[in-house]
Amino acid sequence: MRLRFRLHAASAIVAMPLLAVCAAPAAAQNAGDWTMPSKDYAATRFSELAQITPANASRLHPVWTFSTGTLGGHEGQPLVVRNTMYVVTPYPNVLYAFDLTKDGYPLKWKYRPPVDQNSLGIACCDAVNRGAVYGDGMIIYNLLDGHTVAVDAATGQERWKTKIADIAQGETTPMAPLVVKNRVIVGASGGEFGILGWVKGLDLTTGKVAWTATNIGPDSLMLAKPGTFKPFYDKSPNLGVSSWPGDTWKHGGAPVWGWMSYDPDLDLVYYGSGNPGPYNADQRLGDNKWTTSVLARRPEDGSLVWAYQFTPHDGWDFDADAEMVLVDLTIKGKARKALVHFDKNGFEYTMDRATGELLLAEPYVHVNWASRIDLATGRPVLDSAKTTGASKGNVKDICPTLEGGKSPASPVAYSPRTGLFYASTNSMCMDYAAVLTAHLKGTPYMGINSPYHAGSDKNLGAFIAWDATTGKRKWAIEEPFPVWSGSLATRGNVVFYGTLDGWFKAADASTGAVLWKFKVGSGVVGNPITFSGADGKQYVAIYAGIGGDWLLLSGDVKSDDPADVRDPADFARDLARHTSQGGLVWIFALQ
Amino acid sequence: MTRLSFSLVLVALAALACREQTEVPPGANQPGATGIVIAKHDDRVFAGGVAPAAERVTGSEVNAANAVDAGAKLFTGMNCDGCHGGGAVGAVGPSLTDGRWRYGGSDADIFRSIAEGRPKGMPAFAGVLQPPMIWRLVAYIKSLAPPKDVPTESWVDAGTPAPRDSGTGPLH
Numbered sequence: 001m002r003l004r005f006r007l008h009a010a011s012a013i014v015a016m017p018l019l020a021v022c023a024a025p026a027a028a029q030n031a032g033d034w035t036m037p038s039k040d041y042a043a044t045r046f047s048e049l050a051q052i053t054p055a056n057a058s059r060l061h062p063v064w065t066f067s068t069g070t071l072g073g074h075e076g077q078p079l080v081v082r083n084t085m086y087v088v089t090p091y092p093n094v095l096y097a098f099d100l101t102k103d104g105y106p107l108k109w110k111y112r113p114p115v116d117q118n119s120l121g122i123a124c125c126d127a128v129n130r131g132a133v134y135g136d137g138m139i140i141y142n143l144l145d146g147h148t149v150a151v152d153a154a155t156g157q158e159r160w161k162t163k164i165a166d167i168a169q170g171e172t173t174p175m176a177p178l179v180v181k182n183r184v185i186v187g188a189s190g191g192e193f194g195i196l197g198w199v200k201g202l203d204l205t206t207g208k209v210a211w212t213a214t215n216i217g218p219d220s221l222m223l224a225k226p227g228t229f230k231p232f233y234d235k236s237p238n239l240g241v242s243s244w245p246g247d248t249w250k251h252g253g254a255p256v257w258g259w260m261s262y263d264p265d266l267d268l269v270y271y272g273s274g275n276p277g278p279y280n281a282d283q284r285l286g287d288n289k290w291t292t293s294v295l296a297r298r299p300e301d302g303s304l305v306w307a308y309q310f311t312p313h314d315g316w317d318f319d320a321d322a323e324m325v326l327v328d329l330t331i332k333g334k335a336r337k338a339l340v341h342f343d344k345n346g347f348e349y350t351m352d353r354a355t356g357e358l359l360l361a362e363p364y365v366h367v368n369w370a371s372r373i374d375l376a377t378g379r380p381v382l383d384s385a386k387t388t389g390a391s392k393g394n395v396k397d398i399c400p401t402l403e404g405g406k407s408p409a410s411p412v413a414y415s416p417r418t419g420l421f422y423a424s425t426n427s428m429c430m431d432y433a434a435v436l437t438a439h440l441k442g443t444p445y446m447g448i449n450s451p452y453h454a455g456s457d458k459n460l461g462a463f464i465a466w467d468a469t470t471g472k473r474k475w476a477i478e479e480p481f482p483v484w485s486g487s488l489a490t491r492g493n494v495v496f497y498g499t500l501d502g503w504f505k506a507a508d509a510s511t512g513a514v515l516w517k518f519k520v521g522s523g524v525v526g527n528p529i530t531f532s533g534a535d536g537k538q539y540v541a542i543y544a545g546i547g548g549d550w551l552l553l554s555g556d557v558k559s560d561d562p563a564d565v566r567d568p569a570d571f572a573r574d575l576a577r578h579t580s581q582g583g584l585v586w587i588f589a590l591q
Numbered sequence: 592m593t594r595l596s597f598s599l600v601l602v603a604l605a606a607l608a609c610r611e612q613t614e615v616p617p618g619a620n621q622p623g624a625t626g627i628v629i630a631k632h633d634d635r636v637f638a639g640g641v642a643p644a645a646e647r648v649t650g651s652e653v654n655a656a657n658a659v660d661a662g663a664k665l666f667t668g669m670n671c672d673g674c675h676g677g678g679a680v681g682a683v684g685p686s687l688t689d690g691r692w693r694y695g696g697s698d699a700d701i702f703r704s705i706a707e708g709r710p711k712g713m714p715a716f717a718g719v720l721q722p723p724m725i726w727r728l729v730a731y732i733k734s735l736a737p738p739k740d741v742p743t744e745s746w747v748d749a750g751t752p753a754p755r756d757s758g759t760g761p762l763h
Contacts, residue, residue: 117710117711117712118634118635118636118710118711118712119712120683120711120712121636121674121683121684121711121712121713121714122636122712123683124683125683126683167636168636168640192673435667437667437668437670438668438670440638440639440669440670440719441637441638441639441640442636442637442638442639442640442714443638443639443669443670443671443673443674443714444670444672444673444674445670445673446670446673449672449677551683552676552682552683555680555681555682555686556744558681561685561693562691563685563689563691563692563693564681564685564686564689564691564693565686565689565691565741565742566680566681566686566689567680567738568744574746576744577746
């Protein structure tokens with residue numbers, strides 16, 4: 001068996017240059033495939049597939065399921081490329097390739113990289129992985145311990161492996177890379193470990209680091225070049241240093257753990273940066289640029305073109321790592337190349353993605369830390385009673401919580417058919433007691449106690465439809481628990497999402513009527529996808545497997561460690577009645 | 592930097608260290624009269640980036656005056672709560688309040704977990720913490736009494752006894 005495998009491997013290596021020549025260009029994808037984390041460069045998570053409609057969605061039924069053998073939070077989503085489905089598990093980051101042309105979808109291969117188990121204790125919030133990306137005949141993804149790997153999509157052979165991050169510095173790498181032209185764009189988590197946040201551009205063919213750009217620090221490190229960097233609001237040079245006391249920027253956070261998008265016409269990559277560290281804002285007076293920001297860069301050399309900070313001097317852990325969805329919208333009668341972002345801080349921002357000008361910002365959940373966003377300055381109008389820091393003591397009842405009005409881990413979808421965005425939201429508030437903390441390598445850099453409680457809505461969460469041209473909710477499906485899955489929108493006018501208590505649901509994109517639901521075995525924190533099978537039928541796939549922040553928050557869903565038994569969270573005591581940990585891949589189709 | 596005198600905690604504790612540098616190899620840990628030998632494991636995370644020096648620690652300071660209170664301050668000051676949660680109820684790291692222990696729950700076991708670190712990312716703190724400080728952390732952790740009924744989490748209404756005979760089958 002082993003000998004045969006090795007022979008196959010050898011012949012694959014010999015054939016590799018031939019395969020590379022024959023490979024179709026990355027742009028020529030089957031519309032029924034799902035080749036990148038957010039479906040397309042615009043990050044819409046919208047599929048043109050239309051066989052499943054509100055009229056027939058009640059006939060959805062499971063056709064296949066697979067245990068991943070891991071219990072970490074199953075965030076992210078599978079890929080489907082040319083009748084093969086690719087699944088990356090949470091740590092230890094096994095990559096499975098399933099043959100969708102054969103009965104029972106047997107494995108074509110699996111790839112099991114070595115991953116440093118110490119990364120489990122350096123990752124702030126469970127051993128998650130947010131998925132892989134396809135590029136140039138390779139499946140490319142990050143291992144939790146700070147490596148990016150590229151694996152031959154046909155054979156499973158490792159093409160290259162690059163160390164991009166250092167867990168000794170508090171860096172881990174659960175985010176999903178994006179491939180743009182000859183670059184693989186990656187970033188690191190560690191906003192809870194005092195990292196100096198960055199993104200890197202790797203060479204697609206070799207994996208070598210072509211450029212590194214920090215999110216904070218001097219313009220030279222940030223690749224903010226004179227004449228190229230043109231922010232709409234804050235134009236002073238070196239704000240990445242001058243908006244911090246002393247050298248606190250060196251441990252200032254700004255992790256990159258969310259989703260990236262790309263506009264080919266403007267040639268700009270967009271991503272969000274995370275929270276400043278530590279959580280005790282007194283230790284870093286100033287705006288703390290460019291934490292909690294959107295940054296727009298050139299993929300080729302990483303040059304920063306513009307940046308905008310959603311939450312200056314963040315004292316609430318409002319990471320801006322949520323997706324930047326790139327759509328053309330008519331705002332106040334004018335056609336705009338827009339960027340739409342649902343921030344953790346509770347506001348939805350509609351921006352001009354060419355210039356970084358703010359066009360609209362409206363709360364999509366109950367918000368009380370700021371009354372509004374001033375469109376002239378781009379800055380939030382704060383409620384001084386809700387600003388935090390060790391000197392402020394225990395600040396009560398801040399809405400939303402540091403989990404976000406929507407988590408960046410739960411990306412929205414946009415349907416050009418309805419013109420609406422679909423978002424998983426949370427209705428919770430928090431107390432925030434910051435304390436003095438010291439940076440000690442290899443340990444968290446936080447200084448916070450922040451218990452949550454239910455918000456003013458009667459439910460803890462909702463799945464909503466939202467008009468980003470007006471900043472208004474169109475409909476909402478209320479849920480008993482916070483909603484933590486990503487969204488999927490389809491040409492068939494059906495939207496999909498999952499719940500923490502383990503339901504996978506289909507709803508009418510226009511009305512919000514729930515059309516179908518199925519209990520998938522564990523809470524859903526992953527993102528649904530849809531694809532065309534080898535038989536031409538439309539399929540929908542989703543991970544089950546509660547975790548991520550919910551491993552920390554609802555501790556009594558833990559199931560694999562007899563030496564770790566926890567009480568339920570006060571704000572969601574009933575959750576473990578409906579789910580425990582467990583990793584499953586599900587595929588559904590019409591019966 | 593060989594030992595970090597941690598500013599947020601009781602610097603005076605540093606003077607209380609009762610230890611000797613030793614050549615005893617790793618693995619020769621013997622709590623009790625002969626003391627604990629702190630070992631350096633190269634595959635562990637080192638808090639502060641400082642590896643523990645091999646040394647023998649004799650005696651325990653778990654019962655020192657105000658040890659629990661000092662340990663509680665250290666639990667926050669050394670960022671333990673960042674992984675184990677406020678009150679050590681568990682977060683990304685395991686709960687330390689459930690009376691269950693992966694690596695043993697004796698004073699010496701917990702001392703070694705803190706001093707040497709453990710797999711899956713628990714840092715070794717003996718490079719930056721004096722043994723008296725580690726004993727105070729042990730005192731705090733041991734003071735966290737587990738709830739009375741850890742194994743059972745029940746959604747049955749406490750006022751309604753569970754039905755004893757649910758049917759009338761022949762087995763009754």
